[in-house]
Amino acid sequence: MSGAPVVVVGAGPVGTTAALLLARHGLEVVLLDRRPRPSDLPRAVHLDDEALRALADAGVADGFLALSRPAAGLRLLDAGHRTLAEFRREPDAGRHGWPQASMFHQPDLEELLGAAVERAPAITVRRGAEVVGLAAADRSVTVEVRDGGRRRDVVASAVLGCDGAHSTVRGLLGTRMRDLGRPDRWLVVDLRSPAPLPVWPGVHQVCDPARAATFMPVTGDRYRVEARLRPGETAADLTRSATLHALLAPFGAQDAEVVRAAEYVYRAQVADRWRRGRVLLAGDAAHLTPPFVGQGLGLGLRDVHQLAWKLAAVVGGTAGEELLDSHQAEREPHARALVRLAALVGRLMTGGGAAAAPVRRAVLTAVGRVPALAAYATDSRTPALRGGPLVDRRGRPGRRLAGTLVPRARVRAGGRECRLDDVLGAGPAVLTAGGGVLAVEAGGRRTEVDDVDGVLTAWLRAGRATTVAVRPDRVVRSAS
Numbered sequence: 003m004s005g006a007p008v009v010v011v012g013a014g015p016v017g018t019t020a021a022l023l024l025a026r027h028g029l030e031v032v033l034l035d036r037r038p039r040p041s042d043l044p045r046a047v048h049l050d051d052e053a054l055r056a057l058a059d060a061g062v063a064d065g066f067l068a069l070s071r072p073a074a075g076l077r078l079l080d081a082g083h084r085t086l087a088e089f090r091r092e093p094d095a096g097r098h099g100w101p102q103a104s105m106f107h108q109p110d111l112e113e114l115l116g117a118a119v120e121r122a123p124a125i126t127v128r129r130g131a132e133v134v135g136l137a138a139a140d141r142s143v144t145v146e147v148r149d150g151g152r153r154r155d156v157v158a159s160a161v162l163g164c165d166g167a168h169s170t171v172r173g174l175l176g177t178r179m180r181d182l183g184r185p186d187r188w189l190v191v192d193l194r195s196p197a198p199l200p201v202w203p204g205v206h207q208v209c210d211p212a213r214a215a216t217f218m219p220v221t222g223d224r225y226r227v228e229a230r231l232r233p234g235e236t237a238a239d240l241t242r243s244a245t246l247h248a249l250l251a252p253f254g255a256q257d258a259e260v261v262r263a264a265e266y267v268y269r270a271q272v273a274d275r276w277r278r279g280r281v282l283l284a285g286d287a288a289h290l291t292p293p294f295v296g297q298g299l300g301l302g303l304r305d306v307h308q309l310a311w312k313l314a315a316v317v318g319g320t321a322g323e324e325l326l327d328s329h330q331a332e333r334e335p336h337a338r339a340l341v342r343l344a345a346l347v348g349r350l351m352t353g354g355g356a357a358a359a360p361v362r363r364a365v366l367t368a369v370g371r372v373p374a375l376a377a378y379a380t381d382s383r384t385p386a387l388r389g390g391p392l393v394d395r396r397g398r399p400g401r402r403l404a405g406t407l408v409p410r411a412r413v414r415a416g417g418r419e420c421r422l423d424d425v426l427g428a429g430p431a432v433l434t435a436g437g438g439v440l441a442v443e444a445g446g447r448r449t450e451v452d453d454v455d456g457v458l459t460a461w462l463r464a465g466r467a468t469t470v471a472v473r474p475d476r477v478v479r480s481a482s
Contacts, residue, residue: 006158007156009034014112016303019056023060036130036131039129047107073204134170141280143157162282187265192262206253231265268293276288289337297384408461410422433469
């Protein structure tokens with residue numbers, strides 16, 4: 003329906019990022035959330051540089067960098083807190099110009115995104131508005147909303163369900179979550195300490211089947227500890243002073259203030275259907291992952307980054323409805339691979355019982371001593387998207403580069419230094435190398451660029467490519 007807004011359900015980080023991306027593509031957006039105010043719960047704490055591309059295109063990357071800190075890496079510990087292996091991440095920028103991984107306090111990110119939404123005239127926010135019904139037509143969706151005790155209808159050109167693990171939109175679609183692993187009960191404790199704790203500034207993973215635990219500095223005076231709950235054990239059992247003291251003492255955190263303690267059930271699940279007509283799912287509404295590879299929020303941001311331009315094209319009438327078929331076709335296999343990886347890593351690091359401890363020590367010690375394997379363990383790159391109508395993986399260059407992100411390299415164009423994304427623009431683009439010249443064709447213009455650090459040249463050489471077509475979401479569509 004021409005002129006109708008896109009309705010985004012859920013004003014968490016994924017939903018607000020989706021709203022900003024859609025607005026930047028020229029769409030009117032209505033952002034609905036059943037909560038009367040933003041959440042103050044510090045759920046997500048980690049984001050990698052691939053997912054940060056979504057925040058950059060939403061216009062908030064610089065703000066995110068100001069409120070986050072580079073993650074130092076991962077240290078694996080045995081039951082006695084002796085180091086089994088250590089995988090360091092250098093604080094310098096990765097291939098996209100940012101730290102490979104960053105730690106942050108989610109309420110800070112929600113405040114940043116909320117402020118950006120308020121500045122966007124194309125976005126209308128309605129809080130305390132609960133979606134209770136959806137009626138899909140050919141090119142529109144009528145959303146029934148309960149707001150302040152009243153019911154009203156909002157006619158939308160499309161609906162994007164970013165409303166989390168207990169998604170209303172998913173339920174209205176009749177979508178089911180499929181298990182990829184067993185649920186795992188953990189206690190999550192958020193801490194504050196006025197004095198810096200004497201700990202290594204990376205993530206500590208205690209690989210103890212009897213009491214698997216994770217400890218991490220977040221930002222400023224904030225820290226988090228997570229511990230697996232045993233069968234029959236409750237969160238109250240584990241937060242009793244003596245038990246919690248024993249859990250925190252090895253990190254010097256026994257006197258820290260407990261800000262929040264809550265039980266979480268980590269699930270490995272992916273939805274069986276992500277779309278019906280112009281109603282689509284993203285984020286935790288479409289997939290849930292254990293925390294072991296830190297991809298919970300990142301997966302959701304990738305979802306909306308790779309969907310926003312497609313939705314804009316369909317709603318704007320420049321592409322057919324079949325373009326939306328690519329959402330689940332591309333995102334589900336990628337999400338499924340990372341959810342399975344997280345479940346596997348969790349089992350390798352914390353499962354197997356006492357008999358597995360000597361084997362785990364031997365394997366992890368060996369991995370830590372092999373530079374190539376250690377580098378792989380800290381690499382923030384995720385699997386390439388599968389081949390399909392929007393990812394052409396034919397030929398050796400296509401198999402190497404198509405479906406991956408083009409590096410956000412430093413370039414010099416027109417006498418000024420910038421990042422490649424600034425030259426690529428908001429639409430599709432083509433990058434070519436030939437005769438000692440790198441050129442970008444985007445928006446009907448050809449711009450020659452200098453590869454300041456040689457990143458693009460090395461990337462093209464490794465991929466055996468001279469030409470790459472880049473989608474609006476910075477994913478390589480084809481390479482030759």
